[in-house]
Amino acid sequence: MAKAINAMYFSPTETTKKVVLRIAENISESMQSGTTIKTIDFTLPDVRKEPVSFTKDDILVLGIPVYAGRVPNILLNYLSSIKGNDSLAIAVVLYGNRNYDDALIELNDILVLNGFKVVAGGAFIGEHSFSKILAKDRPDEKDMAIATNFAGQISTKLKTQDDIRTVNVKGNSPYRSYYKPKNKEGQPVDIRKVTPKTNSDCTDCKICVSVCPMGSIDYEDVFKLNGICIKCGACIKKCPAHAKYYDSEDYLRHKYELEIEFASRREPELFL
Known part of the structure; x- marks a missing residue:
């Protein structure tokens, strides 16, 4: 064949x-x-x-x-x-x-x-x-x-x-419906509009611009988003200066719960 x-x-x-x-x-x-x-x-x-x-x-x-x-x-x-x-x-x-x-x-x-x-x-x-x-x-x-x-x-x-x-x-x-994280009261929260922040360690290398699958990070000002963020992690994981991060309380709570609750190897x- x-x-x-x-x-x-x-x-x-x-x-x-x-x-x-x-x-x-x-x-x-x-x-x-x-x-x-x-x-x-x-x-x-x-x-x-x-x-x-x-x-x-x-x-x-x-x-x-x-x-x-x-x-x-x-x-x-x-x-x-x-x-x-x-x-x-x-x-x-x-x-x-x-x-x-x-x-x-x-x-x-x-x-x-x-x-x-x-x-x-x-x-x-x-x-x-x-x-x-x-x-x-x-x-x-x-x-x-x-x-x-x-x-x-x-x-x-x-x-x-x-x-x-x-x-x-x-x-x-x-x-099934899309999986939704919950807050500390057990109520569903929407983290779709959460976007990454950029700290002062940024060297303006533009790597984050080149890897964003939505083309949302502004080339002239990498602190700025011109579109949506899908939380793919590319800009954070590929930043050589570790300058990208999230600070949303709901996002960070969800991340922590995932790391604890689903630690066992699938x-x-x-x-x-």
């Missing part, structure tokens, strides 16, 4: 990227496709302006991070514009060790509606976007070994099944 392998991902802190590329590379090796893997990194906003389509000769490994238990709502329009045209797809979500809730089934459904035949799905764990200690340094070697084995299982399925079966993944339909879940 000669197929073109495509790796496509939204990955502000590069955790989803690692898993997607490992799966794509090992599918390519296992199937001896002899083709170069095409990579589409749609993390930055300009890339999401370009239409993307595939053919029945393509295999797509598509990965996104989980935000509040769902597919990030800022990606829905873009993801819905991708055309499958009967190509094969592997759906991958990556979450910060709490839960992926209905993100995987939602991504699976989007791909099916777009004309893809989804043959496998996986939920992997990466360092939480809010934290440097929750799922620290994941995906780690164990996660990547699981991703490698998963790719081998996918390749075997594609090479041995004459009529390749679609996959059933875990999740609810209708989908493992990837795979669906074939």
Whole structure:
């Protein structure tokens, strides 16, 4: 089976990227496709302006991070514009060790509606976007070994099944509501409008501008936001001066609770 392998991902802190590329590379090796893997990194906003389509000769490994238990709502329009045209797809979500809730089934459904035949799905764990200690340094070697084995299982399925079966993944339909943090009184709080602050350690290197997936950080004044913040963590984790931070009480309380309540290691879940 000669197929073109495509790796496509939204990955502000590069955790989803690692898993997607490992799966794509090992599918390519296992199937001896002899083709170069095409990579589409749609993390930055300009890339999401370009239409993307595939053919029945393509295999797509598509990965996104989980935000509040769902597919990030800022990606829905873009993801819905991708055309499958009967190509094969592997759906991958990556979450910060709490839960992926209905993100995987939602991504699976989007791909099916777009004309893809989804043959496998996986939920992997990466360092939480809010934290440097929750799922620290994941995906780690164990996660990547699981991703490698998963790719081998996918390749075997594609090479041995004459009529390749679609996959059933875990999740609810209708989908659960977005996960909401709570305040100390136990009432839900909305942290969507919380934005990062910048301290005096800033060297104006502009790295935060270049990594923001919403293009929201002002180039002339990096203390200023011109758009929304999705709390992806890229500007904070990639700032060499550690000058970016959040000071919202609700945000910090939620971050602390996540770090305590979900400290126990979760493992990837795979669906074939």
